[in-house]
Amino acid sequence: MDKEDQLKLDNQICFPLYSVSRLITKAYKPFLEKMGITYPQYLVLMVLWEHGNLSVNQIGEKLLLNTNTLSPLIKRMAKIDLLNRTRSTEDERSVRVELTEKGKDLKNLASEVPQKLLNRLLSEEVELTDVMLLKNTLDKWITDLTHKSEIKT
Amino acid sequence: MDKEDQLKLDNQICFPLYSVSRLITKAYKPFLEKMGITYPQYLVLMVLWEHGNLSVNQIGEKLLLNTNTLSPLIKRMAKIDLLNRTRSTEDERSVRVELTEKGKDLKNLASEVPQKLLNRLLSEEVELTDVMLLKNTLDKWITDLTHKSEIKT
DNA sequence: CAAAATTATATCGTGCACGATGCAAATATA
DNA sequence: TATATTTGCATCGTGCACGATATAATTTTG
Numbered sequence: 001m002d003k004e005d006q007l008k009l010d011n012q013i014c015f016p017l018y019s020v021s022r023l024i025t026k027a028y029k030p031f032l033e034k035m036g037i038t039y040p041q042y043l044v045l046m047v048l049w050e051h052g053n054l055s056v057n058q059i060g061e062k063l064l065l066n067t068n069t070l071s072p073l074i075k076r077m078a079k080i081d082l083l084n085r086t087r088s089t090e091d092e093r094s095v096r097v098e099l100t101e102k103g104k105d106l107k108n109l110a111s112e113v114p115q116k117l118l119n120r121l122l123s124e125e126v127e128l129t130d131v132m133l134l135k136n137t138l139d140k141w142i143t144d145l146t147h148k149s150e151i152k153t
Numbered sequence: 154m155d156k157e158d159q160l161k162l163d164n165q166i167c168f169p170l171y172s173v174s175r176l177i178t179k180a181y182k183p184f185l186e187k188m189g190i191t192y193p194q195y196l197v198l199m200v201l202w203e204h205g206n207l208s209v210n211q212i213g214e215k216l217l218l219n220t221n222t223l224s225p226l227i228k229r230m231a232k233i234d235l236l237n238r239t240r241s242t243e244d245e246r247s248v249r250v251e252l253t254e255k256g257k258d259l260k261n262l263a264s265e266v267p268q269k270l271l272n273r274l275l276s277e278e279v280e281l282t283d284v285m286l287l288k289n290t291l292d293k294w295i296t297d298l299t300h301k302s303e304i305k306t
Numbered sequence: 307c308a309a310a311a312t313t314a315t316a317t318c319g320t321g322c323a324c325g326a327t328g329c330a331a332a333t334a335t336a
Numbered sequence: 337t338a339t340a341t342t343t344g345c346a347t348c349g350t351g352c353a354c355g356a357t358a359t360a361a362t363t364t365t366g
Binding site: 039040041065066068069072076086091092093094106 | 350351352353354355358360362
């Protein structure tokens with residue numbers, strides 16, 4: 001593959017990754033809308049369901065997000081009564097995030113989501129082929145990388 | 154895998170996809186900053202380099218983006234003199250997007266990017282393991298899907 | 307112990323994404 | 337041909353992402 005080809009859209013790992021990521025997020029949307037939440041909010045809930053109360057920072061570590069994204073996000077979630085924010089007493093810098101009953105209850109609704117998503121994708125040919133395309137690009141890309149790193153060592 | 158496990162972060166295809174996509178975009182950043190562009194702007198340029206002048210709509214088809222995203226994006230690119238926007242004379246609704254000399258010249262700089270990115274990722278253990286994690290999740294996920302669709306038919 | 311460095315969170319500005327809506331040009335239809 | 341529909345683009349509002357910066361609390365260091 002020459003430099004010209006490498007500049008083509010499908011040959012750069014980033015584009016399939018970027019578009020499939022958006023596609024899958026969109027596939028989640030109808031289910032999340034029923035729960036009244038967005039996709040990043042769903043991620044925060046999943047972390048809290050799994051690990052219990054955490055600080056803003058700890059949530060960020062799990063999701064690879066900084067506070068400049070998380071702070072407003074968590075505040076919006078507090079506004080719709082999914083969680084409470086309280087300053088820690090031992091460390092006044094730290095904000096403890098705690099699920100409300102409403103936040104905890106959503107887990108029941110959410111537990112159906114992964115299955116429903118799979119079923120939905122099975123009936124949507126387009127999305128599935130895009131996912132397969134990503135898989136192929138990713139595989140090729142990883143083969144490339146491994147090959148290169150072997151040469152280096 | 155029961156419903157409880159399915160709700161865990163790493164078992165939902167969306168999260169690795171979402172975080173690796175952001176990770177890779179971030180890896181592109183230093184290279185794109187030298188060119189004075191963002192990642193979505195880089196995508197638009199790649200499309201135009203490959204296909205020549207296109208309408209806003211045609212660009213959207215390649216990138217899977219609607220005009221509510223593309224219109225402002227392309228206007229920003231026009232502002233920094235990467236391209237020109239002209240209403241088509243045959244069809245007054247259509248806007249033709251045409252690279253400026255500056256936009257065309259950027260291709261030379263860009264042609265180095267894919268190689269440099271690979272090298273960068275080879276030296277960044279963290280990002281690489283995340284990519285591998287995505288690959289594994291994706292593989293497992295696709296196996297699941299194929300299995301399910303076989304049962305259905 | 308006081309000054310410096312670190313840490314946890316928050317705010318600001320910019321640029322996406324995207325659903326909803328609007329509008330004018332082009333096309334289809336009665 | 338008048339009307340309805342479709343098409344191409346744009347705008348608006350909301351919610352992320354994220355670099356840069358700020359601030360207060362805590363910890364480290366001289």
